[in-house]
Amino acid sequence: MNTSQYEAPGSVDEAVALLANAKGNARVLAGGTDLLVQIRMGMADPALIVDIKKISEMTTVTAENGGFRIGAAVSGAELNENAAVKSMWPGIVEAMDLIGSTQIQGRCTLAGNLCNASPAADSVPAMIAADMTCTIAGPNGRREASVGSIATSPGKTSLADGEIVVSLFVPAQNATGGDAYLRFIPRTEMDIAVVGVGVNLTLDGNGVCTAARVSLGAVAPTALLVDDAAKALIGTKVDDAAMDNLAAAASAACNPINDKRGTIEFRTKVAGVIARRTAAIALERARSN
Amino acid sequence: MPITVSMTVNGKAVTGEIEPRTLLVQFIRENLKLTGTHVGCDTSQCGACVVHIDGTSVKSCTTLAVQVDGADVHTIESLADGDTLHPMQEAFRENHGLQCGFCTPGMVMSAVDLVKENPDPSEQEIREWLEGNLCRCTGYHNIVKSIKAGAAAMRG
Structure with missing residues (x-):
């Protein structure tokens, strides 16, 4: 490890100036729960660490x-x-x-x-x-x-x-909106998502979904915003048929890897299942709002 | 480029000249020679290195020593009063809450923090709280029992 300089500036401007003037690789330290582990494992070797925890903003x-x-x-x-x-x-x-x-x-x-x-x-x-x-x-x-x-x-x-x-x-949540996130992991705690799904939806006075956003994690190189999954919900009362379409759209959007946590086939199928469960929670929250 | 850090550890003011990259756990073990705090993984998973910083439990491998400049740090060595064990330590001894003992300092420090927040935790609450403390001997059953007993003793 070569980290030779640690700075904890008191303002954003100072932090930006430190990063701009850094000789060599600089990294920002927020919680440090990823960065310090990466340094210990030899995956990162910043010359400068800028700690942002002392910046009140x-x-x-x-x-x-x-x-x-x-x-x-x-x-x-x-x-x-x-x-x-x-x-x-x-x-x-x-x-x-x-x-x-x-x-x-x-x-x-x-x-x-x-x-x-x-x-x-x-x-x-x-x-x-x-x-x-x-x-x-x-x-x-x-x-x-x-x-x-x-x-x-x-x-x-x-x-x-x-x-x-x-x-x-x-932003402000809609008065009749609700959001939820669920993930699949093989354990109950302390694991990395095999599939993660975020759903945010809004209902009108008749219980019809007027807006929705569905995002999938761990099934592609970056988290995805899946428009087709949102479209499956919008205009429906989020009934079983809409949920089936949501699950199919979520699975169709997957572009995962095979690794020790899950195969491509498993992740693709589970994405639909978890999307459905997450939407059910978001729906319940929207109804009670 | 070494820098100077000062903090209070177990009630004593300490100062050290360290490299900025020094983790708090390294400072505690190598500079202060307080080796009761263990390093199990040094990648923030196992919880053997839990200490209290300003009264809150933190994995001391997740923190650079320079980040806690000026803070009040307590390690496992601060719990016992001479030969008299802290009630949580006594409970671990009474209930066979350790097998090889490597994870024990972190378990005890986590447990003391839990009881501070929740004086009468249920078994479920204890198990959830311990999500960040791993016991490779898998001695969780007696660890949970120990913490239940330790919490009762701390309530007095």
Whole structure:
């Protein structure tokens, strides 16, 4: 390990300047639950580590336009204890809560899960289903991007050199909307998703689905937003026939790998099953809202 | 380029000159020679290295030592009062809560944090809390029993 410099700046501007002026490879440290492990395993060897946990803009959750802005360094445990976020977007909070153990929850972050760019990241399908965006700061100022545009392939992101995710924004949930996230793992805890599904749907007064977003994780190089799966729900009362179409669309969208956690065939089939179960939870939540 | 870190460990002010990449667990074991905190995997899975930072349990391989500059750290060595074991340690001894003992420091530190948040945890709550602590001897049954007894003893 060659990491020779550690900095914990107090502002986003300072963090951006540190990254822009870095000689050699620099990495941003949010929770560190991926980065420090990668360093220990020899998979990453940054010359500079920029710790963002001392930047107040990045460690707070604030109400904004009916939704919430979540700082990039807000931990899973903090999010889980935020009653307002949890009641509006239970699926996002549940997805985040699935990551790691109690001690990992105390440190890990949504933005870190996003920027680690694992195809199996639990929070990402839930964030895509909720149509979340992020604010990115870099040498050329700030820009907005959709959460779904960040990961480009396993371990790779669309962030340019020196860019850093400052915060994530989740819009207001529709009054009669509901979201959910479920994953399949062979154990009950502490595992990596074999398939993960995020569903967010809205009903009208007659119980007809008027809008839906369905996102799949761990079945392709990046999390997918599956329009055909959403179309299977929109305009229906989310009855059995709609659920069958949803499951078929989810399975059809899969482009998974074979690995020790699941074969292509298994993942493809299970994606449909989990999509169905997730949609049922989102539906129940939308009905009770 | 070594940097200076200062923190309180087990009630004592300590300072060290370390490389920025030094993990907290390395600082505790190698600089402070407090070897009660174990390294089972050093990839944040096994939980043998759990310590308390400002009162909250953290895997000390998930944290750089420089990140906890100024913090109040407690390791397994801080629990016993001389020869008198902490009630949670005593409960592990009474209930055969350890086999090889390697995971025990992390188990005990996690358990103490659990009881602080939830003084009377159910078996299910204990098992869920221990999701981040692995016992390769698979001695979970007695570990859970120990924590139940330890929690009762801590309630007094």
